[in-house]
Amino acid sequence: MTALHWIGWDTWFALFSHFLLLSMLAIGGAITVAPDMHRWMVGEQQLITDAQFTSSIAIAQAAPGPNVLFVAVLGYQAGGLAGAAATLLGIMLPSTTIALAVARFGQARADWKSIRAFKLGMAPITLALMLATGWLLAASGADWRSLALTALAALAVWKTRLHLLVLIGVGGLAGALGWV
Incomplete structure (x- = not known):
């Protein structure tokens, strides 16, 4: 066919x-x-x-x-x-x-206690899954530089309002320069 x-x-x-x-x-x-x-x-x-x-x-x-x-x-x-x-x-x-x-x-039911509880309960699960994914991706390189870059990116996301594309660009630049 x-x-x-x-x-x-x-x-x-x-x-x-x-x-x-x-x-x-x-x-x-x-x-x-x-x-x-x-x-x-x-x-x-x-x-x-x-x-x-x-x-x-x-x-x-x-x-x-x-x-x-x-x-x-x-x-x-x-x-x-x-x-x-x-x-x-x-x-x-x-x-x-x-x-x-x-x-x-x-x-439509954002004020319901059960909806708020569900959203609050899902937040740590979502964060944990993202952390696990990040850890898996960083651990595949398994050297201190990739782990340090991952930790710095996580810290930057947590403490600053840098756009994620900036962080991706920095990570790409670090890879292009052979740092990771």
């Missing part, structure tokens, strides 16, 4: 509805449900080949932008632009709708 073979509305709807369902299972991002995408698109529906599936993920991961782009590439391989739209809309619609609904609910 080629990337531009004709598929009917029933197949576009099947792509949309299957990816809509997968969206509700994609805790941790769309890549977590890639095995089921492969099972369904390559094995059951035979919309694309195994090589097309693998290439779609590789192309999307190499491109700049969000990791979910591989879903659009898979859809394009299966059914052209309409296939890309069906898969991307299917995977994005539920999570976007839920995020908007929860944000509106929380905003």
Whole structure:
């Protein structure tokens, strides 16, 4: 099959509805449900080949932008632009709708004690996850300079109002100069 073979509305709807369902299972991002995408698109529906599936993920991961782009590439391989739209809309619609609904609910009830408690409780969890991510990224270099740069950046974020792009630029400059 080629990337531009004709598929009917029933197949576009099947792509949309299957990816809509997968969206509700994609805790941790769309890549977590890639095995089921492969099972369904390559094995059951035979919309694309195994090589097309693998290439779609590789192309999307190499491109700049969000990791979910591989879903659009898979859809394009299966059914052209309409296939890309069906898969991307299917995977994005539920999570976007839920995020908007929860944000509106929380905003409209910002004075509720339970909402304030939830936000206050989430703040340390979010900070801890960000700290763990920063630590993992810094520890991958595992030398004192990268750890010092991480600590300085964290301190600058905490104590100043420097724009994050400035800190990213300083980190990039330190890397370009061979300091880290």
